[in-house]
Amino acid sequence: MESEANVLGGELAPCGTDPMTGAMRDGYCYPLQRDPGRHEICAVMTEEFLQYSKGQGNDLVTPRPDLDFPGLEPGNRWCVCVPRWMEAELADRAPPVVLEATSEDVLEDISRSTLEAHEHDGGETQSAASNGHSN
Template sequence: MATKQSNRNLNVFKKPLALFSQSPMTGYYRDGYCRVGAEDGGNHAVAGLLTKEFLDFSASRGNNLRSVGLEPGCKWCLCTARWKEAMAAAQNDKDPVVPRVFLHATDESALSNGVSMEELKRFAAEPEVPGGGGSLEKKAPVQPGVTGGVAKETH
């Protein structure tokens, strides 16, 4: 399978994409990055912190993320369209149905898939960091191009 290496993917600040989570191992390619390649039709670009409310919302839309062992507090690469649906359903900017976003780990492709930078910043989990990039995990980064399998969630 030809995949785009994580060191070539950029975040929404056009800086190298940050490692997001290896526990649980997230990303369409299960390598810890919310990187997107041609095979990822769901655009798993949004680096989000799961809430009970979002898990309930996603399950109500036919994608029960709990079935793959996820729970509130997990970091997960979300489908851009599902995150946008949750944002549209939110009562306000504090509504926990919308997962908070880690901008430095969100693939820039989210911006060409219906989400604006202003929307992402409204729900940012972290303050902007000068220079961008880096790793949000304390673990050693994965080797670019090495994958842990393809995601099997439904959309």
């Protein structure tokens, strides 16, 4: 991956490695010509977003070993598609965004102020599951 910028203008930070995210499964949310879904927003999964996405036909909860997809749970960081995040935002189901790990290309479609309104406030932790949630 060549050096990419985030929505804050700094160097793009990794989004998540457990589970490994990104269109290339390298932990980063950056634009790729061969990724028409535009998995460029680093978001922290919430139950509301996971259920919303499933209702829209994109089940992110069920593991898919054939696609090397472990299934997601609340607290996981994942590179989500720009159009899906925008739909979820309109439906009041948008997950929190990790600005440091979200590609600056997203700003072509979503304002920085909108992204900041959904900023994840959990610091640099990989998973919100460590904040007392248990399964």
